[in-house]
Amino acid sequence: MVSKERYKFIVDHTTGMALDAVWLYLEDDSISYEDRKNKFIYVINAMAKDGLIVFAKNGAILDKNTISDKFMASFPERDEDLNNGVWFFTDPCPAGIGWVMPDGSIDWV
Numbered sequence: 149m150v151s152k153e154r155y156k157f158i159v160d161h162t163t164g165m166a167l168d169a170v171w172l173y174l175e176d177d178s179i180s181y182e183d184r185k186n187k188f189i190y191v192i193n194a195m196a197k198d199g200l201i202v203f204a205k206n207g208a209i210l211d212k213n214t215i216s217d218k219f220m221a222s223f224p225e226r227d228e229d230l231n232n233g234v235w236f237f238t239d240p241c242p243a244g245i246g247w248v249m250p251d252g253s254i255d256w257v
Contacts, residue, residue: 149190150177158191159200164247166257167192168233181227189216192245202254203243210243218242 150158154177162169171188178184195201196212203210210218222242224230235241246254 150174150187155191155194159195163200164255164257167236167241167243167245170195171230171233171236184227185220185223189219192219195245199248201245201247203245204256205243215243 158170158173162173170191171184174184174187174191178187192201192203193212193216196203196215203212203215219242222240224235224240229235236244244257246256249255
């Protein structure tokens with residue numbers, strides 16, 4: 149999906165940012181909208197697995213094991229409908245993220 153080096157680069161350059169930043173960093177890595185969605189899911193799942201982020205919606209932390217399905221079911225049909233990443237800040241987006249700090253606190257974005 150995404151090389152370890154590219155994953156590290158994306159993490160290093162999006163730490164503290166919202167999901168739209170992750171999405172934007174994957175633009176050059178993808179050959180289609182479907183490919184980009186799959187890579188996005190791969191990257192956010194890896195970030196959660198690595199303990200870097202948690203997912204939440206409406207003040208409730210979500211199970212990281214179900215987030216892939218929620219995103220795939222919720223993504224707009226066309227790339228244009230993501231409105232350059234604005235979609236990640238709207239109600240149809242299934243989750244936002246918080247960055248897990250070294251002391252265990254969560255920095256919500």
